[in-house]
Amino acid sequence: MYELLQAPCTREDAAPLKDTSYSVPAMDDLWQITGGLCGVVEAGGTIGPSVHTKLVPRGLVVGAELEGDGATTPSQSLNERQPRRWCCCAGRESARNLRVGSELLRFEDLLGAVLDTAARLVRLVHCPVSSGARVRRDIVLHVGGDEKVLAAVNEWTSRLNEKCKVKGQRNYHALINPASGSGQAASRWQQARELFDSLTHLNITESFTTRAGEAGEIASQLDPRQCDGIIVVSGDGMVHEVFNGLASRSDRSEALRIAVGHIPAGSGNALAKSILHSSGEAFGVLDAAFLIAKGHQQDLDLMTVSQPSQPDRTSFLGLSAGVIADVDLGSEWLRFLGGFRFTLYAGVCIVYPRPLLAELHYWPSHAGQPPMPPPSIDSELPTGPWASISGPFTVFWSSNMEWTSYNTQLAPGQSMEDGVCSIVLLRNAGRVALTRFLLALESDGGHLDVEGTEKLECRAFRLRPLSTDARGYFSLDGEEVPLQPIQFWPAGQGRVIGSSSPDGPIDSVMAV
Structure with missing residues (x-):
């Protein structure tokens, strides 16, 4: 438990609220379960006035006042009242402003309630969205009453946890x-x-x-x-x-x-x-x-990856070659820069691009699943609706997922579990086209609008370099593998x- 849960609590105002304007079901509101002895633990460990903490269809309403059935929204109750300092703990002591009135904690933002029976504390683990991202906004409540009351509080926390869709150890x-x-x-x-x-x-x-x-x-x-x-x-x-x-x-x-x-x-x-x-x-x-x-x-699609004289591997992401692999693997010595290393090294690759001269054979996605098991990389491809194209590939980039990095949406709309692999190509591109492509990678799919860009959808493919002394890299899920014939074949699914x-x-x- 956090430091605040271990801190002694002193009560400023133990008197329950006098409110006869409405009634609540016995197991919906901690205020009624505890006979009004339910207060928010404030910064410093003191306990504020009693508050209602009521389960409603969309979440949990916490506040000194409830309106109607308690299902008020933050815009109705929080933006128009005077602030009071309540405690919100996120691993360290801090405080935030809540308003006299009520606040709706949505079930989708709650990870549940944790009851510390010895300290008589209930922590509401709350991670709402603020400015587009999750933030910690926990609320800690002190509850009074005898052992029967604590048992009822425990039952209330169990009901809340079920509604938060967080089930089981x-x-x-x-x-x-x-x-x-x-x-x-x-x-x-x-x-x-x-x-x-x-x-x-x-x-x-x-x-x-x-x-x-x-x-x-x-x-x-x-x-x-x-x-x-x-x-x-x-x-x-x-x-x-x-x-x-x-x-x-x-x-x-x-x-x-x-x-x-x-x-x-x-x-x-x-x-x-x-x-x-x-x-x-x-x-x-x-x-x-x-x-x-x-x-x-x-579910997440997986692929079996085969190469000559190499043990088969499993891929969850995809393969890159040409300039993309050079940017990925050639910048390893700049790893200390984090993601900025890719941007920096891309400038080098624009000036000195190394296209991959290779031949691609792929099984189109509309043709259904390819035959199983996958053929040996050294054997002929099985009979089927294969399509073939040749390089040089300035960019070769395949992916099982929509995003190939935190800022690159290579294949907008790509599902992680539909058995389809997207391949994005840029063939025999000059520096201007390559620069436009790379600059557009962070523009929500804008790279697909760059002249010369091709996007294929397949379920299996084989890529064969046409030069025995080819220079460059193959990057498999961000890891280097030999620059030699390589085959991707469906391998079932994993879980994420x-x-x-x-x-x-x-x-x-x-x-x-």
């Missing part, structure tokens, strides 16, 4: 890479951890990685019966490791039911951005942690933590 394993991005993973994890620690329904195990490949090794050893999800606190490279660790197991199908959540702490953060965008959330650490705490899940759907499934090992 969950065991998560967090993998933190302190060296990722610009080295801010530890501080970003601390911000997320403060939220998780305020919730009793989450059990978190931490592992700080010290070398490449360690995250995949840990994922390959987790017991699906004891782990509900993996939280990656790093960039897309560690997400790639985790999915490959799960997919490499003998119980692959069961292991891939372990959902993966992403706290953005790398340079690109494509998975975190795609999850947040599809859920209607802003891109940020607290926003990602909020979705993970809610716990709803969605984060969805806007309140009816989305929440699988918990605690329920087994």
Whole structure:
């Protein structure tokens, strides 16, 4: 519990409010359950006057006055009354202005209520949207009464938690890479951890990685019966490791039911951005942690990646080549700059572009699923409606998701779970066209309007470099792989933590 929950409380005004203008059901309002002994803990640990805390259809109304059935909106009650200082704790003591009247805390913004019976405190874990992003706005209440009253308060908190669509205990394993991005993973994890620690329904195990490949090794050893999800606190490279660790197991199908959540702490953060965008959330650490705490899940398409003399790998994101891969991998030595490294190195690649001379064969999305199992990379492609085009490819960029980084919406409208892979191409482009393409990448799909840009939709593809001494990179999910023939084929689906759907499934090992 936070420091404020442990602090002694003194009561300024223990007298219940005298209000006979309306009646409430016995189990809807803490004010009635406690006989009026329900006050907000203020900054400094003192307890303010008694307040109503009533469950209504759209959320929870907290305030000294309720109007009608209590379902007032903030615009009706908060913007027209005099301020009073109430406490709002977000891991450290702070305060905010609430108004005399009532405030509606929407269920979709609440992560539930936590009752500390010894201290007689109820924490309402509240993360509303302010200026477009999630912020912590917890409210702590002190409740009076005997043991029977506390039992009724506990039942009230259970009802609230059900309405917040946060169901069941969950065991998560967090993998933190302190060296990722610009080295801010530890501080970003601390911000997320403060939220998780305020919730009793989450059990978190931490592992700080010290070398490449360690995250995949840990994922390959987790017991699906004891782990509900993996939280990656790093960039897309560690997400790639985790999915490959799960997919490499003998119980692959069961292991891939372990959902993966992403706290953005790398340079690109494509998975975190795609999850947040599809859920209607802003891109940020607290926003990602909020979705993970809610716990709803969605499916994510995976692809089997084959190359000569290489073990098969699993891709969750896609492949880039030509200038895009040069920008991605050629800028590794600038990792300390975070995402700005891509912008800086793009200037170098515009002046000295290295197109990829290659041949692309792809199975169009409208043709349905390609035959299974996938062919060997050394064999001929199976008979089917294949289409073929050749480079040079100044830009080659495939993606299973709408976003390929936090600021690049490569394939607007792309679903994470429809089995379709988008490929964006720019063939034999000059410096002017390349510059326009790169500048338009951060303009909500504007790059697709640049002359010469092509967008294909497929379900499988094979890309074969035509030169044995080709220079450049293949970037697979942000990780370098050999510049040699490469094949992408459907590999089923994994799971990710984060969805806007309140009816989305929440699988918990605690329920087994």
